[in-house]
Amino acid sequence: MISILQYRRLRRDLEKNIQIYGPEEVVNGKSAPENDSTKRDSALHNGMPKTSLVKMRNGQTAFIPGVEVVCSNSLPEAGESGEIFLVGFDGTNDELNPKNWKLLYKWKTLGIVGMTGFLVSWASSIDSAVMKQAEAEFAVSEITESLATGLYLIAFAFGSLVAAPFSETVGRNPVYIVTLSMLMIFLMASGLSPNIGSQLAFRFLAGLFGCTPLTTFGGSMSDIFDLLDRTYAFPVCCSLSFLGPFLAPMVGAFIGQSTAISWRWSEWTSLILAGLITGAIFLFVPETYAPILLKWKASHLRSITGDPRFKAEIELRTASLATRLARNCYRPFQLFFGELMVALFTMYLVVVYIVLFGFLTGYDFIYGKTYGFSQGSVGLAFIGMNVGFLIAFAIIPHVYFKYKRALVRAAETEKGLPEPEERLWYAMYGAPWLPISLFWMGWTSYPSISYWSSLVSSVAFGFAVQGVFISSYQYLIDTYEQYAASALVWGYLSQAK
Structure with a gap:
């Protein structure tokens, strides 16, 4: 429902913001009347693309923020001019952009x-x-x-x-x-x-x-x-x-x-x-998803202006939907076999998930058979692990300000962004506790030793797993951005192994 309203609201906003002039008002792409020219200059000053004044096939000229005129002879919509209107966001402050x-x-x-x-x-x-x-x-x-x-x-x-x-x-x-x-x-x-x-x-x-x-x-x-x-x-x-x-x-x-x-x-x-x-x-x-939002925008512009040359980047793909889906299904394998870090993170997470989900039945052995807990009490034993997950919140401010400083330093470099490895601090703090907690639990889960020892070790285990999980997935998201979902596939493939 909210997506439908979002789609309709986008059309209303476009109809309100688009300035369309007849052939007699704009000649050979010159400026629009003075009052609208002022609006246009102000908009360009605020970060909108400079190529937002487009001449449509019906002879009218329109000022449409976020549109760039590009050459594309391969599309039939381009016609004799060989031009299409590539639809993007209305500058850096466009509210259509989820960011x-x-x-x-x-x-x-x-x-x-x-x-x-x-x-x-x-x-x-x-x-x-x-x-x-x-x-x-x-x-x-x-x-x-x-x-x-x-x-x-x-x-x-x-x-x-x-x-x-x-x-x-x-x-x-x-x-x-x-x-x-x-x-x-x-x-x-x-x-x-x-x-x-x-x-x-x-x-x-x-x-x-x-x-x-x-x-x-x-x-x-x-x-x-x-x-x-x-x-x-x-x-x-x-x-x-x-x-x-x-x-x-x-x-x-x-x-x-x-x-x-x-x-x-x-x-x-x-x-x-x-x-x-x-x-x-x-x-x-x-x-x-930004490409879909821009596709909606392009569709509305085609409908409002009657000009088929408005295209979003995702619409420039010439392959069929089935071909694109097949290609996208292939991408996770391409990332796994072509990107060493994806493969290494996957294999590491395999081990973590084997242990993690092994506790679902292992806790019944430890606390049910070893310590004689009732069925309900065995379930309560998972509280320790959940506490460990939440303890990971304690280091969020430290990591946040550390990454903020890395952003400032990176802004002064040619790349302008920190390396994805900056996301690994959670794992560096948490991962050492993974083997420690497992040895701790294994060596103290005996009837002669209080069950509180193994429960405390489960807190350390939860903290470790959360740190590893956060770092692994943030690293993959930062590295592969638009295809983050495909990269994350391998993290979840590891759950089934």
Whole structure:
């Protein structure tokens, strides 16, 4: 809904701002009447493109901010003149550009989008807390029932290869709304499953569509925030993605041990959460992908002026939609096999995710079998890890000001931007705690040693994982910017390994 209103509002703004003059008012491209010439000069002074006075085929001349006249003999719309009107933003302060939105509006948008990461990661793990009840109803072993979680994560890997390129072709919002709607359907089907086969099949399909927010989220964030603001925006939203899989077992454990409700409520809670978040996206989240916004603008200009030469950069692609999608699906593989750092980060994250999601069943062994915790208390043991995720917030001000100084230094160089490696400070502070916390937990998880020792080690583990996650993804986003979603595919492929 908000995207539709955004589309219509853009047309109204263009109709209000465009100045069109007849042939008798502007001769051979000379200045418009004095009052409008003053407006034009003021606009150019404020950063609008200088080539915004265009002569249309009907003889009229229009002053259209953000349009550049370029030569393109390959397009039939160019005609005999060989010119097209390339549509861009109206200078550095154009409110159409998501990076120029008000800070509160940015946070509202990113907060809702970030909740999609919480949702799908919640759905990935909540069923692990009710495995005992599901095993009993379907008469299967623990290993078989654990496939409900495993297949969901494996489906993440396959779905992410398509979801990210789609968001770079049709925009962010259509991908969010369609895939989350499909996720809701398969979550409902999983909750109604009469046997283990149908449950596993529907969990796989749910994961196939559930991967979208995690891969597209990084692209949405790079659409809205500039380099400096990402330093504090990304950690906040990353925490939502990590809190999901380790808050869900706490809720699922109490659902499992309850005699008042069925274990299938683990799926119903995910379904309710999915409905609320999908509705919020539909109602309150605008489109953020700049190439699509400029495509809308070009379409409106063609309609308003009747001149087909107005084109956005994304429309200059001569390949068909199917060809572009195939090419975009190929891009993650190209990045993985052609970019050493993408491959190295992926392999590192493989190890981290194996350990991280291994805790979903490992905690039952440590606290259930070793320390004799009840099912609900085992779920509460995940609080320590969640505390660790949030402790990573403590170093945000330090990293923020460090990066701000790096921006100032980089502004004086030819490149003008800091190196992407400046994003690795979170990992440098957090990564050493990863092996420390694992050895700590492994050496102290005995009945003769208080369970508080391993719980404290889980706090250190949560802090380490959050630091590694933030640095890895910010590095990839800064390095590959417009194709951030494709680069992030490999981070989520590692979850399924």
